Amino acid sequence: MDPVEPIGLRQILKLKVFDSDGKHIGHVQDLAIERRLDVPRACCLGVHMLWTDHVGDVKLVRRVEDIVVLVPWSQVARFDEDEFALASEHLALPVESAGGRWLLRGDVLNKQMVDPHGNRIQRVDDVLLGAYEGGLRVVGLEVSKGLMITSSTMRRYVAVLRRKHFSRQDSDVIPWEAVSRIEEDAIVLGEEVRLG
Amino acid sequence: MQKTVKSRRLTRTNLLMLLGVLGPGIIVAMVDNDAGGITTYSVAGARFGYSILWILIPTAVLLFMVQEMNARMGIVTGKGLAALIRERFSFRLTAAIMLAVLVANFGNAVSNFAGIAASSQLFGLNKFVAVPVAAVGIWFVVLKGSYKAVEKVFLLVSLVYVAYIISAFLAHPDWSEVARGAFVPSGQLNAAYAVMVVTLVGTTIAPWMQFYQQASVVDKGLKSDQLWFERIDTGIGTVLLTVAAAAIVICCAAAFFNKPGVGATQITSAEQAAQALAPVAGKYASYLFAFGLLCASIFAASILPLSTAYTVCEAFGWEAGIDRTFAEAPRFYGVYTAFIAGGAAFILVPGMPLITVMLLSQTANGLLLPVVLTCMLKVIRDRDIMGDHVNGDVYNTIAWAAVAVLYVLDIWLVAATLLGAGR
Numbered sequence: 001m002d003p004v005e006p007i008g009l010r011q012i013l014k015l016k017v018f019d020s021d022g023k024h025i026g027h028v029q030d031l032a033i034e035r036r037l038d039v040p041r042a043c044c045l046g047v048h049m050l051w052t053d054h055v056g057d058v059k060l061v062r063r064v065e066d067i068v069v070l071v072p073w074s075q076v077a078r079f080d081e082d083e084f085a086l087a088s089e090h091l092a093l094p095v096e097s098a099g100g101r102w103l104l105r106g107d108v109l110n111k112q113m114v115d116p117h118g119n120r121i122q123r124v125d126d127v128l129l130g131a132y133e134g135g136l137r138v139v140g141l142e143v144s145k146g147l148m149i150t151s152s153t154m155r156r157y158v159a160v161l162r163r164k165h166f167s168r169q170d171s172d173v174i175p176w177e178a179v180s181r182i183e184e185d186a187i188v189l190g191e192e193v194r195l196g
Numbered sequence: 197m198q199k200t201v202k203s204r205r206l207t208r209t210n211l212l213m214l215l216g217v218l219g220p221g222i223i224v225a226m227v228d229n230d231a232g233g234i235t236t237y238s239v240a241g242a243r244f245g246y247s248i249l250w251i252l253i254p255t256a257v258l259l260f261m262v263q264e265m266n267a268r269m270g271i272v273t274g275k276g277l278a279a280l281i282r283e284r285f286s287f288r289l290t291a292a293i294m295l296a297v298l299v300a301n302f303g304n305a306v307s308n309f310a311g312i313a314a315s316s317q318l319f320g321l322n323k324f325v326a327v328p329v330a331a332v333g334i335w336f337v338v339l340k341g342s343y344k345a346v347e348k349v350f351l352l353v354s355l356v357y358v359a360y361i362i363s364a365f366l367a368h369p370d371w372s373e374v375a376r377g378a379f380v381p382s383g384q385l386n387a388a389y390a391v392m393v394v395t396l397v398g399t400t401i402a403p404w405m406q407f408y409q410q411a412s413v414v415d416k417g418l419k420s421d422q423l424w425f426e427r428i429d430t431g432i433g434t435v436l437l438t439v440a441a442a443a444i445v446i447c448c449a450a451a452f453f454n455k456p457g458v459g460a461t462q463i464t465s466a467e468q469a470a471q472a473l474a475p476v477a478g479k480y481a482s483y484l485f486a487f488g489l490l491c492a493s494i495f496a497a498s499i500l501p502l503s504t505a506y507t508v509c510e511a512f513g514w515e516a517g518i519d520r521t522f523a524e525a526p527r528f529y530g531v532y533t534a535f536i537a538g539g540a541a542f543i544l545v546p547g548m549p550l551i552t553v554m555l556l557s558q559t560a561n562g563l564l565l566p567v568v569l570t571c572m573l574k575v576i577r578d579r580d581i582m583g584d585h586v587n588g589d590v591y592n593t594i595a596w597a598a599v600a601v602l603y604v605l606d607i608w609l610v611a612a613t614l615l616g617a618g619r
Binding site: 112120 | 283515
């Protein structure tokens with residue numbers, strides 16, 4: 001992947017995942033980051049496995065299909081726009097707990113963004129990722145230009161956020177630094193939107 | 197468990213709580229009997245008599261099941277259906293559904309303004325006065341009112357459907373035939389009857405209802421401990437809808453079906469039915485029927501734009517809610533205003549393609565319903581979203597079977613709409 005241009009999470013989801021033997025084991029289902037928002041680095045890859053009979057070191061009674069596990073990013077040997085290759089064999093893959101982590105697809109993508117007072121802004125249309133020390137980090141949240149353009153309030157609001165955080169991304173990207181916290185139902189931005 | 201059973205007893209506290217919860221289920225059901233619904237029931241009664249009545253009972257069961265799931269999803273998640281579809285599925289699917297919702301609901305809004313125009317003319321009112329006055333009145337009530345005030349107005353307007361029950365009595369039906377038609381399933385092996393059955397079901401279970409009830413449950417802020425009361429609200433709404441629909445069918449069946457000198461097949465609209473009632477059932481029955489049509493059309497003309505505004509704003513994450521001001525939720529009120537102004541203008545400006553819009557609307561509704569129901573059934577089985585309130589295995593199997601029946605009827609309705617079969 002081009003390390004300069006940010007890529008959208010949507011481009012990564014559904015990419016095929018192969019193990020160290022080159023065996024197709026599933027597809028990308030999610031990316032996890034730690035709950036510290038100042039370090040938005042992808043720490044785990046969510047893999048929707050076709051099947052497995054191991055979850056980490058645990059041998060299951062029988063094989064299960066359609067299981068999603070978090071594989072530590074250290075296991076990602078290589079990735080490009082077509083696939084992810086892992087460093088271990090299918091049944092020897094270490095897994096991580098989803099607890100204490102944000103899932104970019106599950107907790108961020110399509111979620112409602114609100115200002116500190118709970119006023120609704122718009123939904124997250126995509127999560128932009130940039131290259132970071134051989135991995136990926138979140139750089140911003142994309143809001144659809146087509147939808148945003150209909151509201152001058154929203155355009156002004158996003159512009160204020162971008163100026164405040166010196167964003168160099170496209171005009172429809174809210175910089176990640178503007179996110180003050182992630183709640184179960186909403187992503188809270190740090191700046192108040194002035195409605196009306 | 198013990199606590200839950202105890203809390204369902206009819207105590208004074210529970211009764212007060214129920215009264216506080218009543219609203220979303222009743223309103224959505226009553227609005228379903230809009231100008232299009234009244235027309236469908238009138239034509240069904242006039243052409244097929246009491247024999248079509250039985251179909252209302254299984255339809256009511258299906259409707260209750262669908263609406264109860266919406267109420268449950270709204271209460272458990274605190275989110276509208278459009279929001280859940282967006283979060284559970286994808287932006288593209290949501291955008292496609294929103295496009296269909298806009299087309300379908302605009303056609304419905306236009307048909308209700310047509311209902312206002314037609315019924316006001318029956319009272320000698322000029323449509324160029326009645327339609328703008330109704331449009332501005334509807335717009336003003338929602339814009340200036342709080343959720344609670346608007347809901348009370350809507351609940352009060354629901355009482356107007358009593359007019360149809362009185363009309364049914366004034367038409368002097370044969371009640372033993374009515375009972376036989378309602379409880380003994382019968383049918384005719386012809387395309388016209390089949391299309392009428394499909395149209396009745398399609399009219400009664402429409403996609404906007406799923407979006408509206410869930411959104412209004414959320415807007416009302418109902419919590420999990422009020423779920424049981426919201427089920428009662430949904431049940432009462434379903435029964436009232438069925439009674440009002442049955443009253444219209446009975447009234448038209450008694451007045452027009454198999455009556456020499458009355459061209460039952462010539463009745464193609466609710467206003468024609470209202471006019472034709474006068475010589476058969478008396479002028480009071482005719483006036484009541486027309487009054488019911490007028491109020492139902494006004495009622496639906498206010499709710500459908502509201503439902504659309506809620507749905508679109510939820511999907512895209514825009515500020516929404518009756519309790520917000522225009523400045524706080526400009527796109528919510530923008531969609532609402534555009535639907536009311538557009539719907540009214542469509543009726544008043546000569547030469548507008550009314551029939552094309554209606555057909556497009558019915559087709560969009562037909563295509564939308566299976567997609568929306570499928571999304572609903574997937575969401576409601578998702579334990580990450582619904583927790584312990586997922587559908588149980590038995591309920592889920594019944595729900596899928598019911599939805600499968602709706603799929604078939606729905607495809608039939610779209611085909612009939614496009615091909616004009618049985619008309």
